[in-house]
Amino acid sequence: MRRLRNILDRIEPGFQEGGRWNRFAPLYEMVDTLFYVPGTATSVAPHVRDAVDMKRSMITVIIALLPALFFGMYNTGYQASPEAGFLQNMQTGVLAVLPLILVSYIVGGLWEVLFAVVRRHDINEGFLVTGLLLPMTLPPGIPLWMVAMGISFGIVIGKEVTGGTGYNIFNPALVARAFIFFAYPGQMSGDPVWSLADELTAATPLAAASSVQGADAVGLVSGAGYSMSDMFLGLVPGSVGGTSTLAILAGAALLLVTRIANWRIMAGGVVGMVATALLANMIAPASQNSMLSLTPLYHLVMGGFAFGIVFMATDPVSASQTNAGRWIYGVLIGFFCVLIRVLNQAFVEGIMLSVLLGNAFAPMIDYFVLQQNIAKRKRAYAKQ
Amino acid sequence: MAIKKAFDTFAGPLAKSNPITTQVLGICSALAVTVKMDTALVMSAALIFVLVGSNTIVSALRNLIPSRVRIIVMLTIIATLVICIDQILKAFLFDISKQLSIFVGLIITNCIVLGRAEAFALKNTIGESALDGLGNGIGYGLILLLVAAARELLGSGTMLGIQIVPRFLYVDQGGWYVNNGFMLLAPGAFIILGLLVWVQRTITGYTEE
Numbered sequence: 001m002r003r004l005r006n007i008l009d010r011i012e013p014g015f016q017e018g019g020r021w022n023r024f025a026p027l028y029e030m031v032d033t034l035f036y037v038p039g040t041a042t043s044v045a046p047h048v049r050d051a052v053d054m055k056r057s058m059i060t061v062i063i064a065l066l067p068a069l070f071f072g073m074y075n076t077g078y079q080a081s082p083e084a085g086f087l088q089n090m091q092t093g094v095l096a097v098l099p100l101i102l103v104s105y106i107v108g109g110l111w112e113v114l115f116a117v118v119r120r121h122d123i124n125e126g127f128l129v130t131g132l133l134l135p136m137t138l139p140p141g142i143p144l145w146m147v148a149m150g151i152s153f154g155i156v157i158g159k160e161v162t163g164g165t166g167y168n169i170f171n172p173a174l175v176a177r178a179f180i181f182f183a184y185p186g187q188m189s190g191d192p193v194w195s196l197a198d199e200l201t202a203a204t205p206l207a208a209a210s211s212v213q214g215a216d217a218v219g220l221v222s223g224a225g226y227s228m229s230d231m232f233l234g235l236v237p238g239s240v241g242g243t244s245t246l247a248i249l250a251g252a253a254l255l256l257v258t259r260i261a262n263w264r265i266m267a268g269g270v271v272g273m274v275a276t277a278l279l280a281n282m283i284a285p286a287s288q289n290s291m292l293s294l295t296p297l298y299h300l301v302m303g304g305f306a307f308g309i310v311f312m313a314t315d316p317v318s319a320s321q322t323n324a325g326r327w328i329y330g331v332l333i334g335f336f337c338v339l340i341r342v343l344n345q346a347f348v349e350g351i352m353l354s355v356l357l358g359n360a361f362a363p364m365i366d367y368f369v370l371q372q373n374i375a376k377r378k379r380a381y382a383k384q
Numbered sequence: 385m386a387i388k389k390a391f392d393t394f395a396g397p398l399a400k401s402n403p404i405t406t407q408v409l410g411i412c413s414a415l416a417v418t419v420k421m422d423t424a425l426v427m428s429a430a431l432i433f434v435l436v437g438s439n440t441i442v443s444a445l446r447n448l449i450p451s452r453v454r455i456i457v458m459l460t461i462i463a464t465l466v467i468c469i470d471q472i473l474k475a476f477l478f479d480i481s482k483q484l485s486i487f488v489g490l491i492i493t494n495c496i497v498l499g500r501a502e503a504f505a506l507k508n509t510i511g512e513s514a515l516d517g518l519g520n521g522i523g524y525g526l527i528l529l530l531v532a533a534a535r536e537l538l539g540s541g542t543m544l545g546i547q548i549v550p551r552f553l554y555v556d557q558g559g560w561y562v563n564n565g566f567m568l569l570a571p572g573a574f575i576i577l578g579l580l581v582w583v584q585r586t587i588t589g590y591t592e593e
Contacts, residue, residue: 143560157575161582183566 008032026116030123057260058125064251064260065132065311071247072240073097076140079237080196093140096196097240100135103144108134108151115160124165126317130154133173133311136241137304137352138180139193146187150180170359171315174352181352189348194237202237205302206341206348210291217294221302231301242304252310261314264323268330269309273299275331276338291342305337308351318359322369329365333358394515397523399588404527405581406590409495413487414528415573421544424532426480427487428525430469432518434491435500437465439517442505449506458501459492466491496520527580534576539567 008031014021015028076096077089084092108131116123134151154176159168181188192201208224209217226236234244242248255261277296284292299305313319313333320329333354340350347353403409410431417427441461442449449457470488473481481488491497500520505513536542541549541563553559566572585591 143562145560146562149564157578161578179566182569182571183564184562185565186562 023117026121026123027113055125057258058128060258060260061129061255061311062132064254065129065136065241067247067250068241068244068307069097069132069136071234071244072136072242075234075236075238075243076196076240078235079140079194079202092196096140097135099144100138100140100142100147100240101132103147104135104151105131107148108155111152111155111160115164119164121164126165127155130159130173130176134176137173137177137239137307139188140240141193141196142180142187146180146184149183150176153179166317168317169363170356171312171318174312174356174359177352178356194239204237204348205231205298209294209298209302210345210348212290214288215290217290217292218298220290221298228297228301231298239304239307242307245301245306248306248310252306255310255314261310262316262319262326264326265314265319265330265333266309268327268332269313269334269337270300270330272331272334273305273309273338274334276335280338280342289342294342299338299341303341303349304351308337308355309333312351312355313358318362320362320365320369322366324372325362325365325369328369329358329362332361332365390512390515393512394519397516397519398526399523399584402523402527402584403496403499403520404524404577405584407496407499408581409499410524411577413490413494414524414531414577415570417484417487418528418532418535418573419539419568420483421529421532421536423480423483424528425525426473426477427484428521428528430473430488431491431494431496431524432521433469434462434465435497435521435524436514436517438462438497438501439505439513440510441465442501443508443510443513446506454506455498455502458498462497462501463492496524527577530580531573531576535567535572538564539572 008028012028012032013019015025016022021028073093073096074086074090075093077084077092080092081089108127112123112127131151134154135147138147138150154172154174157179158170158172158175159165162168187193191203191207194204195202203211203224205221205224205226208226209221211224212220221231230236231243232245234247236243252261252266256263256266274296277294277299280292281295294302309330313330320326333351336354336357337350340347340353344350397403401407404411404414413427413431417423438458438461442458445457445461466489469491470481473484473488500517504516508516533543536544537548541547541554541561549561549563551557553561555562564572567576
């Protein structure tokens with residue numbers, strides 16, 4: 001480690017003002033602060049000194065993503081050849097998923113560096129999370145150039161056009177996914193995309209639940225061969241990181257213990273989802289729509305709901321910032337997710353669009369919460 | 385001096401005060417008719433015809449139009465021209481006319497046409513007004529064609545109906561390429577339009593106050 005510090009110190013003058021490589025100062029800063037806590041002191045109030053800076057908190061998110069990622073790799077292999085052993089499935093999965101992650105990081109990183117150099121700001125750590133989130137929401141067999149297109153769109157249109165990290169309206173990883181979803185629907189939806197093996201095509205649990213009109217959704221799911229425990233563990237077809245509710249819960253626990261994600265958003269999401277699903281269950285007998293009869297517990301373990309509410313909705317930039325707002329924001333996402341899943345047969349998976357919709361509403365929710373608070377305090381002041 | 389002023393009247397709307405990217409007018413049709421180049425071309429031609437015609441006629445009548453009813457008079461002139469071009473398209477370019485559907489008729493409500501008549505033709509001579517109409521029409525058409533070129537190339541792999549992306553690259557021919565379906569949707573035009581605005585404003589440094 002000492003050796004690395006010496007090298008960094010030796011080349012540092014070149015990147016400073018007037019140095020030869022001053023233009024690429026963001027690159028130096030990125031490497032330097034990745035390995036060492038920056039020595040700079042805060043120059044304006046508040047002078048909070050905390051070891052957990054942006055880089056550490058983003059790395060905590062990545063650690064929280066790892067259980068879901070590793071399980072996703074195994075499941076990718078398992079869906080391609082259910083009879084093979086653990087190691088072989090893991091190998092298949094790693095070979096399929098690692099290229100997606102590499103492409104996402106390399107292409108996204110190039111855009112990030114380009115904008116940092118042109119706009120002369122530091123490279124932001126948030127990208128480390130975005131670059132991992134995107135591949136985890138994709139089908140394992142998606143062509144790599146589509147991942148490159150998606151992450152480019154997510155970084156440039158989803159983030160940089162509005163001013164870069166901290167100014168983005170929408171979660172960049174979800175913008176990237178939405179772009180791939182609408183641009184290349186053949187590679188993003190439908191039964192064949194979820195398994196690497198061509199001869200194995202299986203509907204995802206959500207697709208199975210909406211496959212027959214007028215039937216009972218729970219029956220359709222178990223009829224397709226998916227048990228509750230399989231779906232909870234994640235041994236079902238789906239996006240790379242989104243199938244295992246168990247692994248996602250482990251990540252959620254870490255995010256909540258370290259307080260990096262806000263519990264109100266997750267709790268609100270679950271409340272909204274359960275309430276809407278129960279409402280749907282009540283009107284189910286009167287309709288031919290099978291999805292209406294899906295119970296809340298199934299909504300929780302099927303599809304990407306857990307992944308979206310834990311890792312996507314809690315993005316600190318695009319979510320609501322007030323505590324009351326976070327509840328409303330979470331409930332809204334849970335509500336929209338079930339609504340899209342149940343009522344819009346064109347999109348069997350609702351969480352992507354519902355989180356984006358939540359992002360769009362987040363600033364307005366905050367505005368009304370603040371106005372409400374101002375009005376309340378005005379009334380209290382007038383009483384005195 | 386007169387030539388320079390005439391040139392500015394004509395060239396201003398091409399880039400600096402472009403009706404779409406700077407004034408953000410006529411967005412509706414820019415989104416709707418830019419899936420393919422041919423519809424965008426015909427739409428641009430139709431708009432140039434209406435814009436030059438309405439500017440010229442309004443300018444010629446500008447001292448006769450009572451200012452209280454000027455909007456109605458201008459709309460009558462514009463509507464007449466739009467109906468003419470709509471009938472011509474139906475007679476000679478029936479297929480494209482069908483694809484453009486109501487958007488030719490909607491030129492009547494296009495903010496650019498009424499905007500130029502109100503803001504320019506009512507106060508200027510016939511020659512200047514015609515030139516202003518031509519400049520704005522071409523400025524509109526340029527953006528339309530740029531958006532349509534990007535959308536048709538990325539969304540369908542063609543240009544004016546001619547295959548540009550080689551056939552053998554496509555997945556169904558054993559290749560790997562797939563057309564970008566996003567570009568066929570209206571949001572695709574929004575994004576392309578936004579990128580054009582971004583590029584233009586980065587170059588000119590123009591900002592909304």
